[in-house]
Amino acid sequence: MLIDDITIKVSAGRGGDGAVAFTKNKMSLGPSGASGGDGGRIYLEGITDLEALRPFRYKKEFVAQDGGRGGHRLNDGATGKDITLKIPVGTVIHNKTLDKDYEITKIGEKLLMAKGGHGGKGNFLFRSSHNTSPKQFQRGLSGQSYTLRLELKLIADVGLIGLPNVGKSSLLNELTNAKSRVANYPFTTLEPNLGSYYELILADIPGLIEGASRGRGLGIKFLRHIERTRVLFHLISVESENPLRDYKAIRVELKNYSEVLLGKKEYAFLSKSDLISTAELKKKIGVLKKSKIAALPISIHDWESIKMVEKILNKIIKDKKA
Ligand SMILES: Nc1nc2c(ncn2[C@@H]2O[C@H](COP(=O)(O)OP(=O)(O)O)[C@@H](O)[C@H]2O)c(=O)[nH]1
Ligand SMILES: [Mg+2]
Structure with a gap:
């Protein structure tokens, strides 16, 4: 605990x-x-x-x-x-x-x-x-x-959110000095983890599942911590049959907890992009796009995509200073 x-x-x-x-x-x-x-x-x-x-x-x-x-x-x-x-x-x-x-x-x-x-x-x-x-x-x-x-009262500039097993901890570890636990099953990470990317603090917020805002699982305890983040990185795994549904499930939990969370600047990412073909990836991006969600494909095995995330972080640093 x-x-x-x-x-x-x-x-x-x-x-x-x-x-x-x-x-x-x-x-x-x-x-x-x-x-x-x-x-x-x-x-x-x-x-x-x-x-x-x-x-x-x-x-x-x-x-x-x-x-x-x-x-x-x-x-x-x-x-x-x-x-x-x-x-x-x-x-x-x-x-x-x-x-x-x-x-x-x-x-x-x-x-x-x-x-x-x-x-x-x-x-x-x-x-x-x-x-x-x-x-x-x-x-x-x-x-x-x-x-x-x-x-x-956790404060982070960027909160990594998404369903269990989408690669939040892996991304945190990739971008920062953090050593968040990673494994191929849900609920490996039972506590939020922080890492620093230059002057930004990134937080891996685990435990968000359907019903979290009503107290299901551990998620509600951590929703409180999202309240104090500036920007959200919302990860949706390409492994999902229905990425749109996954995305919405998390948004509903944010909304039920507090409208403030919904209003935060959010970047959507289709994670583990290395696991499917380019054609399949395009299809999934397309489905999200139809609902006005501009999801960027990322993979911890694709250096270019990590560079792209770093560019976003650099921009957040700039905005923070302004
Ligand atoms: N192929 C692939 N596997 C990934 C990637 N990111 C994470 N994983 C794997 O997905 C599983 C869950 O990752 P984890 O970071 O623990 O997810 P979390 O529950 O959202 O924190 C682990 O087995 C990771 O090795 C990725 O970009 N590509
Ligand atoms: Mg984790």
């Missing part, structure tokens, strides 16, 4: 205490206690792995390292080591302590969630003309500590 809602506690490190020390060197007598180091910080960073929230089921508390104590001879304490927690892009972060929400929407985006406490000053910094041998120092301050609820 996809973990998409989990609460954790993060605490940044404490600052190190300042030191009180004096040099014994006759040439330079005086205070030399150094300052403590700052406490380590807690960051959150966006990655494409949708399963990234899973480890938080087992470990829910994260404490960054404290800053080191100030040393003698002006050796400041070491800065505490930071912790960076990786979470899937599209995760909304609810800071329950502050009642504030944040969101990570880009791969590699890093948010500072909890600041480490400042290190305290050592006695060297308290010296003055009135007090040449101060014994004062400061203690390090506590780091910030928060309770965070992490809620995954």
Whole structure:
């Protein structure tokens, strides 16, 4: 099961205490206690792995390292080591302590969630003309500590949809760095998968079948995720006896779930085009065309067709920037 809602506690490190020390060197007598180091910080960073929230089921508390104590001879304490927690892009972060929400929407985006406490000053910094041998120092301050609820609301630029077994996962793997599971039977993929194509995020949305919008199968859980995609790639397999029927079955599910999904920009593809003859392929394209569906033939075994899909993706990148 996809973990998409989990609460954790993060605490940044404490600052190190300042030191009180004096040099014994006759040439330079005086205070030399150094300052403590700052406490380590807690960051959150966006990655494409949708399963990234899973480890938080087992470990829910994260404490960054404290800053080191100030040393003698002006050796400041070491800065505490930071912790960076990786979470899937599209995760909304609810800071329950502050009642504030944040969101990570880009791969590699890093948010500072909890600041480490400042290190305290050592006695060297308290010296003055009135007090040449101060014994004062400061203690390090506590780091910030928060309770965070992490809620995954998948966002992808492109959602790959279609009936089971049409080649969604294969296409995702072909176009991106994803390693979505592929096999020749329906429901191999039970969770959405993400991959990145340059700055675009592509999502493989599994489980769409007739009745998905009414809760049949797992599809309804994923329809929610399609809501936040920009463009849909709708795959129809050439293996189908009736591609038009397949196409419409999915459109009905989108519509039943929300009209918003129907209104999204959609590209239709006749997938696995290598499996039938050119004549048969033309016939199937023709049938779809009659219903005003301009389906483009693709195959993961046809390099030219993959190039064509990449061209479409490049255009989506351009539009996104505009
Ligand atoms: N011949 C051929 N087989 C394909 C192509 N794309 C996918 N397949 C095969 O079709 C089956 C289902 O593919 P998969 O990507 O798991 O489909 P999904 O259920 O839509 O994700 C697998 O056996 C794939 O190897 C293609 O372009 N040509
Ligand atoms: Mg799949």
